[in-house]
Amino acid sequence: MKSYLSNFIWIGIFLCLCFSKNVVGKELTRPNIIIILSDDAGYNEFSAHGSKLFPTPRIDSIAKNGVMCTQGYVSGTVCSPTRAGLLTGRYQNRFGHEFNIPPVYSETNGLSLEETTIADVLKQAEYRTIALGKWHLGYAPKFHPMERGFTDYFGFLQGARSYFPQQKSSVLNRLLRDREPIPEKFEYMTDELAKQAANYITKHKSQPFFMYLAFNATHSPNHTLPADEKLFDDGNGKIKLRAMTAALDRAVGVVLDRLQELKLTDNTLVIFLNDNGGAAGHDNAPLRGQKGSTWEGGIRVPFLLQWPAQLPAGVRYEKPVISLDLFPTVMGAAGIQKSTGKPLDGVNLLPYLTKKQSGEPHQTLFWKNGTAYAVRDGNWKLVLGNKQATQPELFDLKEDPEEKTDVTKMNPEIAKSLQEKYRTWKKDFPKPTWGGAKDKD
Numbered sequence: 001m002k003s004y005l006s007n008f009i010w011i012g013i014f015l016c017l018c019f020s021k022n023v024v025g026k027e028l029t030r031p032n033i034i035i036i037l038s039d040d041a042g043y044n045e046f047s048a049h050g051s052k053l054f055p056t057p058r059i060d061s062i063a064k065n066g067v068m069c070t071q072g073y074v075s076g077t078v079c080s081p082t083r084a085g086l087l088t089g090r091y092q093n094r095f096g097h098e099f100n101i102p103p104v105y106s107e108t109n110g111l112s113l114e115e116t117t118i119a120d121v122l123k124q125a126e127y128r129t130i131a132l133g134k135w136h137l138g139y140a141p142k143f144h145p146m147e148r149g150f151t152d153y154f155g156f157l158q159g160a161r162s163y164f165p166q167q168k169s170s171v172l173n174r175l176l177r178d179r180e181p182i183p184e185k186f187e188y189m190t191d192e193l194a195k196q197a198a199n200y201i202t203k204h205k206s207q208p209f210f211m212y213l214a215f216n217a218t219h220s221p222n223h224t225l226p227a228d229e230k231l232f233d234d235g236n237g238k239i240k241l242r243a244m245t246a247a248l249d250r251a252v253g254v255v256l257d258r259l260q261e262l263k264l265t266d267n268t269l270v271i272f273l274n275d276n277g278g279a280a281g282h283d284n285a286p287l288r289g290q291k292g293s294t295w296e297g298g299i300r301v302p303f304l305l306q307w308p309a310q311l312p313a314g315v316r317y318e319k320p321v322i323s324l325d326l327f328p329t330v331m332g333a334a335g336i337q338k339s340t341g342k343p344l345d346g347v348n349l350l351p352y353l354t355k356k357q358s359g360e361p362h363q364t365l366f367w368k369n370g371t372a373y374a375v376r377d378g379n380w381k382l383v384l385g386n387k388q389a390t391q392p393e394l395f396d397l398k399e400d401p402e403e404k405t406d407v408t409k410m411n412p413e414i415a416k417s418l419q420e421k422y423r424t425w426k427k428d429f430p431k432p433t434w435g436g437a438k439d440k441d
Contacts, residue, residue: 031307031333032201032268033122034211034255035326037086038248038302039079039134039219042278044285045245046302051283053236054245058253062272062304066311067353071320072303074276075345077292077369079159080136082275082323083214087117087137087148089327089344093368093426099435101136103158105171109434110138111148116341118327119149122210125336130200131155133193133214139172146178150212153178154196160216163189163223188225190217190244194251198258205262210330213255217248220279241282266308269333271326274301288385288403294367294374295385295403307333311353319360320376325349366425370436375422380411382418384441392419392441 045054048063075091076082080100084092088111092098095112102109111117119129130152131145136159138144145153154177161173165184174181186192197213218241228243252272259265277298278284279291289295303321305311310333324346331339332348351357360378367374374383379398384391393406394415400407408415423441 029267030125030127030208030335031309032209032211032259032264033127033330033333034213034268034270035086035330036252036255036270036272037083037133037212037214038272038274039214039216040276040279040282040291041218041245041248041274041302042282042284043287043297043300043302044283045218045241045278048302048304053238053283054242056245056249058249058256059272059302059304061256062252062270062306063314065308065313066270066304066306067315067317069303069305069317069321071318072273072301072322073299073320073365074273074301074323075367077276077294077298077367077372079134079219079275081369083135083137084111084115086323086326087111087119087212088115088341089118089324089339089346090115090342091324091345091366093429093432094345096430096433098368098370098432100159101138102434103172105139107140107142110140110143112433113142114342116339117149118330119145119210119212120341121149121327121331121336121339122334123149123151124340125334126208127334128152128204128207128209130197130204130209130211131214132197132200132211134159134216134219135214141179144179152200154200155193155214156216160219160221161189162221163216188223188247190215190247190251191254194254197255201255201258201264202262205264208334215248215251217251218244218282238283269305269307269310269330272302272304273323277301286402292369292372293386294369294372294383296397296401298385299367299374305349305353310350315353317353319352320365321349321361322346322365325361364421366422368426368429370432371439371441373422373426373441375418375425377418377421380414380418382415382422394418 044051046056048060074082075085078100081092084097123129129150131150133155135157139157158172175184222240224240224243228246232239232242276291284297287297289297328346328348332350347361365376372386381395382392394408395403
């Protein structure tokens with residue numbers, strides 16, 4: 001009898017192992033995770049948002065195969081702060097990363113070494129952690145991506161650089177493979193980043209991987225390939241921006257196609273977003289403001305997710321979410337219960353996107369860029385939009401998403417309440433580590 005029970009137990013263990021290791025049954029492995037970040041693009045420069053001048057079918061496909069968050073935000077109004085918030089899952093103002101890192105070498109300016117990154121956590125969970133493209137989180141060796149949790153790196157450290165090979169590179173903008181400078185023998189940076197990303201996917205297909213793919217497209221300088229410009233020589237203007245966007249869309253397609261070729265699509269969580277509102281010269285319609293402002297045009301961005309094994313397809317999620325949510329969302333996807341770092345400000349979006357949990361992911365969200373700030377509570381938003389603004393304005397975003405009508409006089413108590421929430425939120429923040437201006441509030 002004991003022998004029979006023993007054999008039965010061992011058979012049960014064997015079957016469990018088979019299922020967990022995909023010998024039989026449905027695939028149960030931890031998902032691959034790819035975060036794709038574009039740079040400085042306008043809200044109305046994606047056909048998923050209804051743009052006619054900027055067709056982006058490959059980017060749009062992420063929404064068609066998954067979820068489009070129609071009220072997706074980033075935590076910063078410019079490049080470097082958004083990246084700091086995204087990779088730490090914490091409001092970057094909490095650790096003094098409020099402004100863009102100055103474009104000069106510094107041993108002190110960079111993503112705080114006291115903060116834990118999403119790559120740190122996933123690396124500990126035995127993920128391959130790969131960063132590509134624009135870093136913009138510090139230039140000294142201690143701030144290098146491979147010191148911040150990434151096992152591999154291909155890209156450049158500065159916030160902007162040429163899209164074409166440089167004859168003479170600086171320490172800040174030269175092209176790196178891991179920590180070493182490499183010859184610049186590519187044709188066009190956007191295509192090269194896609195090619196390298198696809199190669200890393202192929203190389204590490206047998207191990208769960210996390211990829212942070214930060215394109216510099218469509219940030220200035222407005223460098224384009226002649227063939228891309230020809231696509232938009234139709235008299236409608238914005239030829240260079242449209243050509244750069246076409247290259248970005250093509251590059252995203254290269255990544256998606258490689259996942260499909262390797263049969264990795266179903267079990268890969270792909271997230272696409274932009275780092276802030278469109279810069280000057282870009283199209284943020286119908287939103288007010290642009291990069292650097294705390295109006296919707298400075299902080300509201302495309303925010304798309306697909307994971308065919310877990311997320312429904314073709315869903316529009318209408319409640320506010322923020323890039324800070326990506327850290328806990330990725331942890332949830334990877335089956336990681338808790339970060340080893342400081343408390344996170346975001347929430348795991350997966351239960352909301354799969355309708356396992358109702359309600360709002362966030363009641364209140366905040367933004368601060370020097371004297372400009374905003375606080376959103378439900379549909380109410382109090383905002384001092386930029387450094388030229390002198391008085392905060394109150395908007396009902398449900399009725400007025402374009403922030404055209406200030407309703408402070410009709411709702412003084414709501415404006416006062418939101419201002420107090422903002423003051424409470426920021427009261428213990430350190431002085432920004434670099435740059436900045438004295439608060440007006």
